[in-house]
Amino acid sequence: MQELQQQVQGEWSAGIQRAGGTGRIAQGIEGSGAAGILTARWSAGWGANKIFSSLTNQIPSIHLSCEDYGLVHRLASNDQSPVLRLDAEAEFMGEVPVFNVVGEIRGTELPDEYVLLNAHFDSWDGASGATDNGTGTIMMMEAMRILKEVLPQPQRTILVAHWGGEEQGTNGSLAFGEDHPEVIDGLQAGFNQDNGTWRVQFFKMQDFPGAAENFNRWIAELPRDLTGHMETDLEVVPESGSSDEASFICRDAPGFRLLSHYPDYRQYTWHTDLDTYDKIVFDDLRNNATIVAMLAYMASEDPIRVSNVRRAPPAGRQWRPCGTSQRSSGN
Known part of the structure; x- marks a missing residue:
């Protein structure tokens, strides 16, 4: 059973990669006129679901629990035409100051x-x-x-x-x-x-x-x-x-x-x-x-300073450089 699970997961991941990754798939679905996207990402723990950023620009991405997502998938697979109604409100408030x-x-x-x-x-x-x-x-x-x-x-x-x-x-x-x-x-x-x-x-x-x-x-x-x-x-x-x-x-x-x-x-x-x-x-x-x-x-x-001498990076590699802080969202 575990081998079959790994095989199915591998085939699914390979298909996602062939399609250009989840971001490209979401953008393609949005560009085709979809009203929204349903997502689910099980966290390998009972009742736990990972939630990450939306991959769409204008339409909503709705996260469903593993159980609800499975129900919708089964209904759709059985040609039972499930309908989901979403009541959501959001307002863009513009850029606000944040602090350390x-x-x-x-x-x-x-x-x-x-x-x-x-x-x-x-x-x-x-x-x-x-x-x-x-x-x-x-x-x-x-x-x-x-x-x-x-x-x-x-x-x-x-x-x-x-x-x-x-x-x-x-x-x-x-x-x-x-x-x-x-x-x-x-x-x-x-x-x-x-x-x-x-x-x-x-x-x-x-x-x-x-x-x-x-x-x-x-x-x-x-x-x-x-x-x-x-x-x-x-x-x-x-x-x-x-x-x-x-x-x-x-x-x-x-x-x-x-x-x-x-x-x-x-x-x-x-x-x-x-x-x-x-x-x-x-x-x-x-x-x-x-x-x-x-x-x-x-x-x-401690009278002795902690050394700030970094070890040499492995051959052919460099240490990760510092990024630059983003001071504005640009909006």
Whole structure:
């Protein structure tokens, strides 16, 4: 059965590619005079459906659940002429300002060197964006509250940044890097969280192998009841560009991402219609906020700067260049 499933999926994907991809198909359907397009993208979890951007320009693209889509498909296949009626209202409000929100605890001895806690504040609109990325914002706010209480006079300046426009291509963090070269030049370490509600389990040194020396010392100081579930193998891997740490790494500034294996994040809440408040595990958030506050404390007080020397790219390749922030929608 599994082999047959893979065969059917392969044939379907090959047909889509021969037709020029889903975007070209949608444009062709729209150009043929269709009133709308029905879409469904199962997320490999019960009742979970991925929701992404529309592929049409003027006509609506309507997302149906896997169950409803299957019903409509069967009715159509049986020549029962199903009719769908849509009642939807939308109004284009024009361009509105969006912002990053940045807080600061000013450093006392090294105020021009920075520790950056960050997460993106904008959410995906398939649901309420609870784990992508409300949990990241909650975690960083709580870590900053802890630091304000226990470390009101850090050696280095500690920033917390809640980015706008991450879902539009890390737009907010790119703009921040363009506008604040002093933070790029003075960055001791940036800690980004964009991995749902699960506990932090490991770190990757991205492109900075020398950073492992600092991280090993910091992690060794964390209480075992916080690190017992963590992997301390600090693997050096290239940045994929999928979240806001990439906006700093591309400028040779040591940005890192707090990672989890999140066994069901991709299936159930990442860009789905199930990413709602009830999925948040607050015990995990308390654990993560405590870890981040401790790491920020040690990064601030560490007499040794974190290395910003990137490893050489593999033969025949180049590191991903920085993008340019989009300051206007053009509308």
